[in-house]
Structure formats: structure tokens, C-alpha cells
Amino acid sequence: MNLRDRYDAATAAFEAPFAAVDMTALRANAAAMVERAAGKPIRVASKSVRCRAVLEEVLAMDGFAGVMGFTLPEALWLFREGVSDDILVAYPTADRTAIAELAADPAAAAAITLMVDSPAHLDLIEAAAGGARVRVCIDIDASYRPLGGRVRIGALRSPLRTPEEVAGLAELIVKRPGLHLAGLMAYESQIAGVGDAPPGRAARGKVISAMQRRSRIELVRRRGLIVQAVRRVADLEFVNGGGTGSIEKTVAEKAVTEVAAGSGLYQPHLFDHYSNFRGRPAALFALPVVRRPGPGVATVLGGGYLASGPADAVRLPQPYLPTGLSYDSNEGAGEVQTPLLGHAADLLAIGDRVWFRHTKAGELCERFAALHLIEGDRVTATVPTYRGEGRTFL
Template identity: 40%
Template sequence: MNDAIKAYANLKRPFACIDMEALDWNISMVNRLTGDKKIRVATKSVRSVDLLRYIAERLPNHCGWMTYDCEETQFLLERGFNDLLIGYPQMEKEAIVLLIPYIANGSKVVFMVDSLEQISLLNRIGEGFDVNIEICMDINLSTDFKLLYFGTQRSSLKNIKDVRELIVKLNDYPFTELVGVMGYEAQIAGVPDTPVAKWQKPLVRFLKHNSQKKLGTYRKDAVREILEVCPALRFVNGGGSGSICFTSRAVEVTELTIGSAFYFPALFSRYDQAPFEPAMSFALRVTRKPGDDIAVCHGGGYVSSGAISADKSPIPVWPKNLSLLKNEGAGEVQTPLLDKDRTLKIGDTVFFRHAKAGELCEQFNEIHARRGNRYVKTFKTYRGDGACFL
């Protein structure tokens, strides 16, 4: 991080920053690991228009974007983005209607569905505007081991019977067209191989291994069933940054959604197969020294979403041998640290990695980029563009 200190010497703390050499490496590894599969970039893991473009330009197999909200989708459409798969069901009629003019003018926007209620709303809107609305069926690949539900609570389509029951009713909604299937293996892509409680590691490995067998069979069968009714299916989406190797081998999958791998946040360092480099970080200033082994930084309360646990907190990474205090953690206006080497002084800089990827962008207007010890440029975040979604 000595290069970072030099590159950012004149910046006001706190700030968010990105190592462009690490980002380039991560992009190259995504290209290598995904093979001939197409790549859809998860926008919520990047949340910067210019960085989204930068990444896409370096992905030969880039095929589009996975967005997370109607308003974000409109925001990107206005900036020339196309082929947008909204990764989560949308039930706000007014927000959906805002996308209709873009669809009518030829933009590719696909809505995620897993129930008739969602399809019915989209069909009514399509009928009202005489526009065909494309949809993607989200099948639930979580594994129910009876005594343990391994995965996420998302789609209601948990088995082939559920899929069949939905497929046979699609003809009742003539203003919607099924063009894609998504099978996101959250329990593989979103569960670190090394949990905070290290004793759980063998259990996690066992569950992942057994889950892979079951979800692979279910996804293949579901795609086969759907193709019989919709032979013109355009894509089968799967994967995530934590399951690139596994999903790239799935013959039924045509494209992978990748996001976190580009920034490679702290949570992903807990995965066994993750040949990426930390690219994104943030810096705080030391403003207090209440003890020889305690340093207090200004700001820093950038805790990530999800179940409350230690792995959702930011991690101090430079200087070394720093750690959060268990009784205080990362605070909104100040973050005390245990300084085991007793090296920090008032005025020093501490660099942290956020637990997740794009969520850090909600805290900053800009991301400052460097190559080695040379300051390169500034990228605006969504927030810097005056946008806030969800």
C-alpha cells in the first residue's frame, strides 16, 4: 500500500479507491475461467457507469447486464446500455411503466419472474401499451436437506412440478414472452468456503459438494422442460463470482453473471478457488490515540448487508496487524482499532477492504483510481451521478 499512499497523498480522507492493475487482472481471470460462456455483468456489484463500461470493453464474451431495480435499469438505458436482465421481480407498476417506451423502441429489457402474480402484472401493462414484455424464469436451486435448508429463500419454483405448473399457464398471458431461465446457485456462489467459525468449514464443503449434484440435475431437467414449450429460449443464466469454475462446466448454462470478482471484496477472500486480487478499498485518517495500542480513525461504518456477523464488517488491511475492537466495530463517525505493532500515529492513513463489492459505492461520490504509485483518474459512482436505488 505504499504505492497507494503516494498516489493518494493529496486526497482528503475518507475516500474510496481502486487499483486498476488489480482490476485488469481480475477481468483477465474472469475471461480465462469462464471459457466460451457469455458474461453478464452484475451492475449492483460495480455501481459506477464508467467502470461498468471499462469492464465490459475488456470482456470479449460480454452479453449484457444484470440490474437490480427498474429505476436503475432506466438510469442505464438513458446512458446507452442495452440487454438488461432485471435480476429480481418487480411489482411497482409505475416503475415498470417507465421502461415501456424503451422496450417499444427496441431496447432489450427482460423481467425476472417466478410466480403468476408477477407475470399477470407484466401482462396487464403490456396489454395496456400493446407491447410484448420479455420475461426470465427464476428457478430455485437451493437444496433442502430436510434438517437444513442450504441456500437462499428466493424463487418459489423449487422443483420440476413447480416449473411445469407455471409453464402450462404461460399461454394465458399473451403479452409476455419467456426468453430466458435463471438458475442461481446461491449456496455455491454466495457461501464462503471458510466461515468465520472455522469448525464449520468441513460441513460447508460437504453441503456444497452434495448440493452441486442435486442442483445440476434440477437445472438441466428444468431447462429441458422449458425448451419443449419455448424452443426459442434465448439464454440460460447461472453462476456468480463464487461459483465460476462450477457453473462454467454446466452444459445447460449459456451465460454467467459476474460482479464481485471485479472488485474482489473481503468476503470473497474466504473462497478456496478465487484467483483474484483486491481492487477496491477505502482509506480513513487516524485522528485519535487513546492508548499506545489503540488508534481511532474518522468514519468507517461501512458494514455490508446480510445476516449480522463478523464477516460483514470492513477489514483493515494496511498497515498490517490491525483489527476492529469487538465491542465497538466499525463506527459511523469513528472506528477504533487495535494496533498490535503500535506503529500508528495521529494523521496516518489506514486502508480497509469492504466485505462486499458495490455496496461501498453507496458511501462515496467518487472512486479514485491508480496504477502503481500514479494517480490515474476519478470514476463517479451511482451516488456521484445523483442516483440512489433501493
């Protein structure tokens, strides 16, 4: 039985549209990530999963420890639901109500760490916490700045870049009785989130690889000096770095104690083009064929589930099974219908399914209330996504 037939058979009792996760593929991806981490723990990026049941399954596996959340309300919810007692909120918060809620719960305050990169964050947290002690982590700019800093390659995140800047904020934190400096974080998006093997573009791949090599050399030295400088100010519980695309490179740094990753579990198509690893597509969604406008065309219901990021063709979901389908250039992925072109369309009848892969990982779960978990040729469980539990944090 081929993959498409297996998925169709497993989900025959369900009406499309729906989303599913191939748990065999997910476990294989998780095992490969742990092997790449070479003994250092992987903190699971919840924004790339957005399903409590899947988060719990992954955290029960050897090699995974703790959650990297994306908002403080999410972190509070995950803690109170018993998902994890070690949650790092990866982005700064200005949610005063949630900070006050955190401060009023000593158990939550001991389990959740907030992200900061400026004195303004410290002031806001202390004012909202009302004197309670809050754990914080300093975010570091990990972008690559060649040509004397005139060019930036990587995410525009923290303003803190040098050992002196980071240690300066650390000194401010340790002087404040309402704050505890728990760790440092630096996300090298230009390495972890950019594939170095784009299909059919060998020259571009070489340029990306060269950039990533130079960026790694610069970051290894700078991150090491930053950690040394901050450790002279405070004891650190963790130094977090990396992402799915850079696991084995990031953990090779002595200064890094843990790596964050999540997208590699679902393996969305944005992560297909890396030379250092190959994942198995695990998270999928199925749309029903509802029209046959003409030869070589099959129209499915819905489909306009575009990913965040720069507005380009990569943000479109990828028609996956059957193979050989593509978008109409004038319509793309539509709000309520999506025409698909290709010889494979002539093999599709009204009511058949087309399986898609999202560009990114967890964003798929913002479109569906549940995930059907596939084991072999059957669905063994149907579990709610964040959306299905009424939780829409962003």
C-alpha cells in the first residue's frame, strides 16, 4: 500500500478538510533530532507543535526537556495543565495582566522564565509583578553582520550584541531583588532556518553555505565571550541556542547547554532543503475535490493556509499526494477553493482527497481544531489542537 492509499484508508471515516499527523514519521524525526543533539537536551518549541497531546508525547521521549513557549498566557496554561514545569517564553511580553498572574502563583513563577533584552522590559516586569520574584532570560542578537555591520543577515531581534552590552543588562538584573537571571538565549535564524540546498539552485546553495560557515565562526566566538562575561556576573542555569536546521552545529559549542527545536517534528516543506538532515513529512492536511472544471484541473475546497514570513511563493502550502499537482498562477491557494493543475488531476474524482504539507509547522494547527493521529493504516486517536481547546494565543 502506497503512502497516499495508507493515509486515505486510515482516515476513511473522516470528512475532509482535516489535519493529521503520521506518528511513525514524527517519532522517526524526533529520534533523528536527538541523535543530532549528541547528548544535549532539546527544548521543544511549542509554536511549532501547538497541540498539547503531541507536546506531551515528545516530552516523554529521551533527549527532550522543557518547552520554549511563545506567549506568557500559553506558558501559564501549559504549566497548569501539567505539560511542563520548565517553560522558557522565547519572546518578550508586555502583558501586565499575565505577569501579575505569574507573580501571584509561586509554583508558576518557579517554572516559567520570561525573555528580556532591555531595561524597559525589567521595569515593566517588576511593576506588574508587584514585588514577587520573576525568572528572566536575556535574548542576544545572533545575526551575522559582515562588511563592518553594514549588512544584516538573520532575524531582527535583540539589540544586545556584544559581551559588554549583555553583561551590562545582566548587572542591572542581579541588582534588582524582584528578578532572577536564569539563562541566555541566542537564535541563529540565518543558520537554523535557512536551507543550504535549494532545489535546482546549486550556485545559491553554495553562497548560503559559505555565509553560514562564516556566520558560525563569528557566532561561536562571540557567544562564548558573552557567556563568559555574564557568568562573571551571575550563575546561569542554561544557555539556549539554535533550531531544527542547526542542531548538531549549535550543540558543538561548549558555551551552549541546550538547543531549541520543534519544526523538525512535523517536517513542513520549508525544512526540506538542508544538506545536514532529512526529515519525514509528518503533519499533513487533506482537502476534498469538489469540482472538475476541465481536463487537467481538479478544484479542492479551501486551501489558503499561507505561512507567515516574507510574501513569496514559498509561503503556499505544498500539494503533496498525489504527486504532480501545482497551483494556477492566477489563483494560488484560495480562501474557499483552490484549483490544482497537472496530469494527476485527471485521476481525481469528486470526493477524492488531496494531501498537503504546510510551509511551516505549528501554524497548520491554527486552521484545524483537531489532529488525527495515524499509526500504520488506522487513526489511533483524535486530539485537539490549541484552537480546538479554545486557545488562540496569537
